[in-house]
Amino acid sequence: MNEIPYKIYIEEKDMPKAWLNLKAYMKEQHDPFLNPVTLKPCTADDLRPVFCDAVVEQELNCTDKLIEIPKSIREFYYMYRPSPLCRAYFLEKALGTPAHIYYKFEGNNTSGSHKLNSAIAQVYYAKEQGITSLTTETGAGQWGTALSMACAFYGMDLKVYMVKVSSQQKPYRKEVMRTYGADVIPSPSDTTDVGRKILKEFPETGGSLGCAISEAVEVAVSTPNCRYVLGSVLDHVLLHQSVIGLESKVALDKYGVTPDIVIGCCGGGSNFGGLIAPFMAERLEGKSDVRFIGIEPASCPSLTRGKYAYDFCDTGKMTPLARMYTLGSGFMPSPNHAGGLRYHGMSPVISKLYHDGYIEARSVEQSKVFEAATLFARTEGTFPAPESSHAIRAAIDEALKCKESGESKNILFGLTGTGYFDMAAYMAYNDGKMSDYIPTDDELAKGFATLPDIEQNR
Numbered sequence: 001m002n003e004i005p006y007k008i009y010i011e012e013k014d015m016p017k018a019w020l021n022l023k024a025y026m027k028e029q030h031d032p033f034l035n036p037v038t039l040k041p042c043t044a045d046d047l048r049p050v051f052c053d054a055v056v057e058q059e060l061n062c063t064d065k066l067i068e069i070p071k072s073i074r075e076f077y078y079m080y081r082p083s084p085l086c087r088a089y090f091l092e093k094a095l096g097t098p099a100h101i102y103y104k105f106e107g108n109n110t111s112g113s114h115k116l117n118s119a120i121a122q123v124y125y126a127k128e129q130g131i132t133s134l135t136t137e138t139g140a141g142q143w144g145t146a147l148s149m150a151c152a153f154y155g156m157d158l159k160v161y162m163v164k165v166s167s168q169q170k171p172y173r174k175e176v177m178r179t180y181g182a183d184v185i186p187s188p189s190d191t192t193d194v195g196r197k198i199l200k201e202f203p204e205t206g207g208s209l210g211c212a213i214s215e216a217v218e219v220a221v222s223t224p225n226c227r228y229v230l231g232s233v234l235d236h237v238l239l240h241q242s243v244i245g246l247e248s249k250v251a252l253d254k255y256g257v258t259p260d261i262v263i264g265c266c267g268g269g270s271n272f273g274g275l276i277a278p279f280m281a282e283r284l285e286g287k288s289d290v291r292f293i294g295i296e297p298a299s300c301p302s303l304t305r306g307k308y309a310y311d312f313c314d315t316g317k318m319t320p321l322a323r324m325y326t327l328g329s330g331f332m333p334s335p336n337h338a339g340g341l342r343y344h345g346m347s348p349v350i351s352k353l354y355h356d357g358y359i360e361a362r363s364v365e366q367s368k369v370f371e372a373a374t375l376f377a378r379t380e381g382t383f384p385a386p387e388s389s390h391a392i393r394a395a396i397d398e399a400l401k402c403k404e405s406g407e408s409k410n411i412l413f414g415l416t417g418t419g420y421f422d423m424a425a426y427m428a429y430n431d432g433k434m435s436d437y438i439p440t441d442d443e444l445a446k447g448f449a450t451l452p453d454i455e456q457n458r
């Protein structure tokens with residue numbers, strides 16, 4: 001076997017031509033989305049006023065294992081994909097571990113994260129359908145930036161509701177979005193009913209992702225020819241992100257490498273769902289016993305401390321109900337928690353796989369995350385996003401276990417983005433001012449109290 005290079009290249013011709021639909025491999029599907037008014041399972045008709053048709057079809061598709069990537073999307077992918085699949089030789093050496101660590105780096109495009117993979121797909125389908133404008137929310141800003149780029153490419157108008165604290169902490173993000181032509185509105189705002197209501201009740205609030213979603217959805221359903229697009233959580237977003245796992249598999253297969261452990265950070269679950277897709281498909285087919293570990297922040301622990309219940313995807317309670325691991329749509333993560341991964345729920349697909357025992361979950365405290373980020377930056381060179389650094393932390397911990405046991409395992413993790421827009425968080429860490437915050441059971445109970453009181457949750 002050849003020695004494995006630092007970076008495993010794959011050619012354009014070997015890039016995936018279809019996304020992998022993990023649901024078609026699952027023995028049991030996640031519980032259906034519920035219409036929030038009738039509490040009946042959502043039909044395509046329920047979803048079409050909010051999302052565009054092709055995306056609704058993908059959302060409800062549990063049978064097609066592969067779904068073709070339209071040529072125009074593949075051409076856009078060629079501008080920044082394949083993304084690098086690297087062997088972390090220098091990190092391994094620093095740790096003195098016999099483990100082999102691989103990472104798939106999705107931060108190599110201007111938006112700085114994997115979110116562009118789904119943004120371009122969603123805008124393409126909207127354009128095909130004759131939609132003229134889109135709305136969305138953004139927290140840390142990666143999704144808004146990705147969508148701005150995609151909208152610029154296809155000539156689509158875009159309104160981005162940006163969580164107010166983030167827009168204050170990251171003014172430069174806003175300028176990137178505006179440069180690509182997006183209209184960026186700090187949320188909560190006075191441009192929507194739900195925004196005005198929240199502002200009246202909590203005038204000082206810095207906003208939340210759930211609240212920004214509510215504003216964006218309100219505008220989408222009340223504006224002609226406008227749709228809402230979401231950067232995570234939903235099944236079609238995981239579908240688009242499967243390009244991450246598919247490319248990783250092509251690269252590793254070139255050298256006969258099969259991962260023993262696949263690790264990803266979990267906000268809404270989309271990069272993790274995309275990274276694990278082809279490996280999980282093999283496991284579900286009984287062809288491998290690879291382990292999957294999802295990592296979340298200790299300050300927003302939906303998998304490790306959440307309830308598996310039906311919940312709204314947004315604070316405004318306008319979106320369909322999804323059965324998922326959730327802290328309650330009213331859960332407000334501590335403001336001292338840096339960066340993304342603040343969402344109250346988790347992808348229904350990831351939730352179901354976790355519930356059925358195919359996935360392990362762990363939570364980590366942010367000082368440990370930044371410690372891992374710093375070691376990674378100093379050894380591997382790449383400056384990681386705080387979100388991605390949750391996965392780095394777990395990869396390091398697994399590699400250190402290998403050091404103790406003397407086992408040489410193949411560890412693959414998702415390095416979802418760069419940290420260039422998270423300087424405030426790095427500054428806090430470097431100044432020794434970063435504190436860890438773990439919500440108490442009482443605080444979580446307040447979030448759980450906001451779960452919908454419906455029969456399915458009793």
Ligand SMILES: *Cc1c(COP(=O)(O)O)cnc(C)c1O
Nearest residue numbers: 142232267268269270271387417
């Ligand atoms: C948005 C984001 C995440 C988390 O979102 P998922 O849907 O869980 O993948 C992780 N890393 C980066 C860099 C992000 O921008």
